[in-house]
Amino acid sequence: MPDPKRYKDEDSFMSDCIPQAKSEGKKQDQAVAMCLNMYRNRNKKKKSKAASVVIRFLEEKAE
DSSP states (O other), X not given: OOOGGGOSXXXXXXXHHHHHHHHTTOOHHHHHHHHHHHHXXXXXXXXXXXXXXXXXXXXXXXX
């Protein structure tokens, strides 16, 4: 899948992403949703699964 951070705008990213997602077997609506989500979340930092588990544990413990 293309890296959304390498594109200057949403249209150019979507133009590359959707056909690639469809070539991997996604239906049109799934491809659009997946690519749009990737573009909108392009600047969010990814948490590791371990970090998510620790955060959830600490939140539950605080309650």
